[in-house]
Amino acid sequence: MMRPIEMRSLSGILSPEMSVRTIDGLGLRFEYDALRQKIMVEVTARSARFITKPVNASIHLTTLNGKVLLSKSLPEIWSKGRDHTIIDASKLKAGDYFLTVSLMNDKRELLGLLSLLINKPESSDSMLKPLQLGIGVNIRRFLIKRKLEILTDLTLFRRDAKRVRFVIRRNGKVLTEKENQISHILDLDLNLKERELPYINEIFDISSIPPGPIETEVSIYNECSTLLSRCVLAVDILEVPKWLGSKTGLDDVVPQPWTPVKVHDGVVECWGRKYVFKGFPFPEKIETAGASILSSPIRLKAEVDGKIQRWDRKEILKCDSSKSKATIISIASSENLLLKGESTIEFDGMIKIDLEVSSSKGRGISSLILEIPFKSEHAKFIHYNDCSWSYIHEPAKITSTIKLPFMPFVWLGDYDRGLMWFAESDEGLSVKDGSKIIEITPTRENGVETVLLKIHLIDEPQSRIKNFRMTFGLQATPVKPIKNGNPSHIRCLRIPIFKGMDRKKLWLPESVTYPAKGNINISNGTLEMWLIPLIDLKDEPPGAPEHFIFTLDGKQFVYQRFQVRLRWIPKERSLWLYYYRSYEYVYVLKASEISWRAGEPHHIAITWGDYIKLYIDGKLVASTPHRGLMLKEDFDDDKAKIILGSKNRWVQSPYIIDELKISSRELSPNDFCLNSEARIDDSTLLLDHFERIRKSDEFRTTSPARISSLSKRNGGVLSDGATLVKGKFGLGVRLAPLTKPKTILEISKELGAKYVFCSEDLVDDVHKHGLKAIVGAYNQYEIQTKWPIYNFKDEIQRFPGHILQFQPHNFAVSVCYNTVMTDFILEDLKRRIEESDIDGFYADGTSSPWKCTNEIHGCGYTDTYGNRKPTYPIFAVREMMKRAYVLFKKFKPDSLLFYHMSAIWAVPTLSFADICYGGEQFYREEAGFLFDLDKFRVEFAPNHWGLLCMYHAVVGPALTADYLLTLTTLHGSMISSDGPELAYKRAEVWRVLDSFGYEDAEWIPYWKSQRLVRCSSEAVKVSVYRKEGSALLIVANTRDKPVEASLYIDVHALGIKEIQEAVEARTGEKFLFYDGRLTVKIKPKSMLMILVS
Incomplete structure (x- = not known):
């Protein structure tokens, strides 16, 4: 007789995910601790069905005749997608038992059930061989082809399974069933990779099954017909969607700006x-x-x-x-x-x-x-x-x-x-x-x-x-043609505008930045400050931008961040202190229900040693074990920064900060400066009372009472709008400008935007402010569980692709456009135009025909050696983008179709983009990095592509706001703004261009302007806007050192009889033009905009 599965101890031969990894199914595994006679049971339940309502999950241990010996609830299934429990097996007699997990919704309707036959042997000797036990069942729905596939992982039953029975029921009635005999023993190597695990699958034709819920049941038997495992999963059969076969965008037309063939x-x-x-x-x-x-x-x-x-x-x-x-x-x-x-x-x-x-x-x-x-x-x-x-x-x-x-x-x-x-x-x-x-x-x-x-x-x-x-x-x-050879006429602001933000008045953030070297000890220490809100926190709408208060930037790779940060989250009304380590939260401390009133001072203290602790007004509100503030390998002593507020993110910092003190040892609350201004002691590394500002040609800085000489800076560098105002003791630094707060839409107008990004429900408000609305639609390179198209993921999924988990039951799945996805997208975009009057969309990665091997929808091929090879669905992606272009230009000739394509210049698809958005590939460049101008020109200049290029700017140590703005202005390219600093500087450039009347001018890029303007330095490049009687010179220092150079100007070639005035159009600085030349001094990686007339 074939035996049931024995309980054995686990030594990690197989990954816990291998048998149960699923996003539309149910998995169960257990480990047995023979020494303590404990069973650890883990259940994985992730499905689109579990996203909207809580799920009640429980685990039961029963005898074979159904007597319940133990029941335990699994409360975290819904919140985390998995849960585990411990069962004491010391009192269990040797023999067979059923381990069963069941999931029901709040109406007590069955969503899933999985039973597993286990055996406690007479002797503990049989428990010595390590083995992980688990079972997983997956469902794939092909709702267009009206097929249902049930996949069962048989790793656990590699020697015992002889028969598998599949049944589909509705309301207890069997609709169809199949049985699969396993004729050979699956004697497998336990070190197999996941893709090599033995799945048995069965495909059902569901074309005759009316839409509605069904139950699928999988039962596994041994050669004696003993039930080894049973799994029941609830599945929805949906109607064939109305959008299937959409004709939207298929008009046989020649859209502008093209001409007939x-x-x-x-x-x-x-x-x-x-x-x-x-x-x-x-x-x-x-x-x-x-x-x-x-x-x-x-x-x-x-x-x-x-x-x-x-x-x-x-x-x-x-x-x-x-x-x-x-x-x-x-x-x-x-x-x-x-x-x-x-x-x-x-x-x-x-x-x-x-x-x-x-x-x-x-x-x-x-x-x-x-x-x-x-x-x-x-x-x-x-x-x-x-x-x-x-x-x-x-x-x-x-x-x-x-x-x-x-x-x-x-x-x-x-x-x-x-x-x-x-x-x-x-x-x-x-x-x-x-x-x-x-x-x-x-x-x-x-x-x-x-x-x-x-x-x-x-x-x-x-x-x-x-x-x-x-x-x-x-x-x-x-x-296609580019307007005047220069794309400055399209002005788009990527600023987050969500529900509740359209009427909320706010200030964009300011900052104070200190070098971290010598001013903080990441192994042991204390940070103290007084925080005074400028607003009532309880009045902040949930969709408001987060409040950045303090950041320790250990390594500055922009997206790949290594940071400790203190911020307030409007949506949760909580203060977070966390350590973020390259896409991973190492620790998160939360202080909930923080709703301080405007003008109300609060003392904040963070201590670190063997524990991270967060104190508010001298009281401990959260702590967690962690050695030091951050790992030493995440802290670059020469590049790390201490930042109050923020200047390069679309966030808020509506606070006054006073009495910043950082100590080299972990202080107790008795040592905090709660009743007087902070004092210097033998552990003080940095102390700033914010009482005075020093000014130089380059920076404004604070005047700390103590700052390390190692930092090579005599104070914290203040952003342009940061000022000193009344604080807790004397003065403090205000991390918001001394202006009236404005709504985000008013700020957008002030920044010169014509198009803004917003959620669909705010389009009307955007239009009332004279702006055009760009929305994020469903036409992305991945879809999320909560989107309606997700029900069809098994037909549109891209292989090889990725599955990202945002929340326990909310996933992002990469998709292929050689599928019905295109029909869904076109109907959805048409609806958004008709119902919401959108002016365009932003699509991430959609223009790139990612490689795909999914034969379900016709991608990939099998080579002569039997290997599956990818295809790139260029023509399918092109057709989708062409249809979207035809749709929008028919109803909205000035619409903006915005495709994020970093580094992937797929011309046959991007032909139907209004803006090609790239540059993300450069985010990790470190200080000292300089672009090769030829490479930058080919990547971002619009001339040779006939496509408008926008640089996806995230300001960092190498790619400063001035440098990126200089490069893009020099090349006639556009640039996005990741935060206020770059947005305000870009707005100045736009104002200069408008004042000059650039739309009526001839654009002459630097690689063609040498006959007009020559420069004595190879580091300096000059692009020109020229019109009768005047010219605007974009004079760029492309190196990382200051340059003094002479510009030799051919006045007649420039179209000017004589130069009477040469002035920097943003600052008003005047230059002397003598004997055919101008002499200029330019800061590193920056530009002058010189108006000559």
Whole structure:
């Protein structure tokens, strides 16, 4: 007789997640401590069904005849998605038992049940071999295809399971059932990876089952028909959605700013480009941005059995066209090969080429290479990517041969134009060395300097390949016109505006920043300060920005932060002290129900040693064990900072801070300065009474009573709006400007914005302020559990992808747009336009056709070795984006479609973006980092792409507000603002441009302005706005040292009879123009905006 599963001790051979990892299912595992005779039972229950209402969960131990020996509740299932309990097994007799977990909703309706047969043996000897026990059942719903898949993890039953029974019921009635006999023993290695674990799955056709709830039951039996495990899960069968098959955005139109396609004698013209076809499916000549970029025709070089093939005959068989596209069918032949092709050229210049090469005499194709020869002056740079952040590539100059594996996107170009080759997969390619599929070589052909782009398709001397098919694409850039060659007319503010914020008046934050070196001891210490709110905290709406009070920035990698921070959370009315370590909260201390009144002083103290403790007004409110304030490896002594308030985040700091004191030892409440101003003692590292401000050319600083000489700073650096006002004792520092508070929409107007980001329910209020509303819609690269499309995740999920857990039952799942996701998105966007009158959307990662292997929706392929390989759904993503563009431009011609695409320049999809948002890949650069100007130009200048580029700015030690604003203004690019500092500085630049009248001016970037302005220093670059009688010079110091330089100005070339005045347009500083030159001094990584007239 096959035995039930024994209880055994656990030594961690398998990860606890391996048997129970699920987001739409139920899992159970247990460990047995033979020494103490304790059973630890853990239940994992994560499902979209558990997100809206609390779940009642309990665990039961019963005899085989159903007698309940023990019951325990699992209260944290709903709040955490998992829970565990301990069962005392010392009094259990040897024998068999059922361990059962059940989950019900608040109506006592069954959501899930899982039973497991366990056995307590007679002898403890059998408990010595370590083994983890667990069982997991997963449900996948294919609601479009009307299929239901039940997956059961049989790791636990690798020797015992002989029969699995699947049943689907509704209201107790069996609707369908299946049984699966297991004919072999699963004798498995316990060290298998999760993807190798033995799942048994069964697929049910549910097309005849009406919509509504059902129960799925899985029962596992041994060879004696003894029940080993039973699992019941409640599942909802939904109706086929109304949005399926949506026609929205499918209008056959040519949206602005493109022009209709024109075709004559094999020449296809679309906006700004001309493609000439002469019998091959690819163009022999390409003109873009006023230049012919090919040194000779694109060619397909072929060999059959080692013999070079000459294409003796080629012709265009058919050419059809409409306003939106042209289709050319062509044929060519050689001695042994027949080449057929269909080329579709759309209004934005994208060419889709379906290529077929077949051996006419049955011989093998031994070599096939697509060659695209560029004139070298039009192929100075290369940009490529594989649609992943694991292969982020910055643009590079082409100076020598470059060899690459398959890449879905490769662009070659110059400062004004280029050509992108792209393909969805390498399926069908047969190349010996997969690392050299793509080759870029500078060479000389027929006396012309050439850069040759080769795509190796077949490289098999003994090839038996007689037929080759491939689809790829070409697209010349720029893809559309850019207004005045400069995108400053689009002014978008990424500032969080949520419900409750439209009428809430607030101040944007100010800050005081100290070097941490010598001013804090992270092993032992105390921080004290007096905090005086400027507002009644109880009046803050839950959606208000958080209050940043104190931050210790240990390492400054921006997104990858290593920080200790004190902040007040409006939504929770609680004060948080936490240590955040690169996407992980190491500790969090909370003081709840903090609703202080305006003007009410409160003493805050934080102590650290073996425990972290938080005190308010001398009373301990929270503590946790942790050695030191933060780990030593997270604290860079030379770069760490102590910050009061904030200046580079959209948060608040509505407080006056007084008597900041940091000590080198852990103080007790008796040592706190609660009744008088703080005093210096032998443990004082930093003490600032905030009584006086020092001013220099560079900074305003406080005048601390004590500050470490190691910090190389004589005080805390104050932001522009931070001031000294009445504090607890004498003066204190006010972390908010001395202005009237304003609503976030009033601030947006003040900052010069035309478009703002907001939630959908605030669109009307945004419009009332004369602003346009950009919303975050569902068209993202991942979906969340609470979104309606989540019910269809099993059909739209991307593999390989990710699953991120936000809350216990709220997940983010990466999706693929080669699915019904597109129909859902288009109907949802149409609804948002009609119901909420939105002016555009922000989409994160959607323009990138991420690789996918999910065969459920047709992605991926299986190679000759049986391996699943990815495809990149370029044309599906393009179709989704084109439909969205057509929809919005039909109803909202000035709408803004905003795609976050950092580093992934997918031109055929981004063609339908209004703004390409990038730069996130540079966040981790450290102090001293300088951009290579050529690389920055290729990445962010709009000219050669024909696309508006916005730099995704997060200010850091290397990427300061001044530096980022300098670079983007110099290149005619846009920049977002991660906080008030950059937003206000950018607003100054906008005001200068408006005052000058830039929209009527000619934009001349620095790489073309040398005939107008020359500079004595290579570090200084000058871009020019020119109009009759005046010019605005963007004079940028691109290095990290101050520069004094002379600008030699050709007055007549600039269009000015004589220069009577030269003035810095923001500060009013005047410059002397003498003998054809201006002399300027420029701070490191900053710019001057000099108006000459």
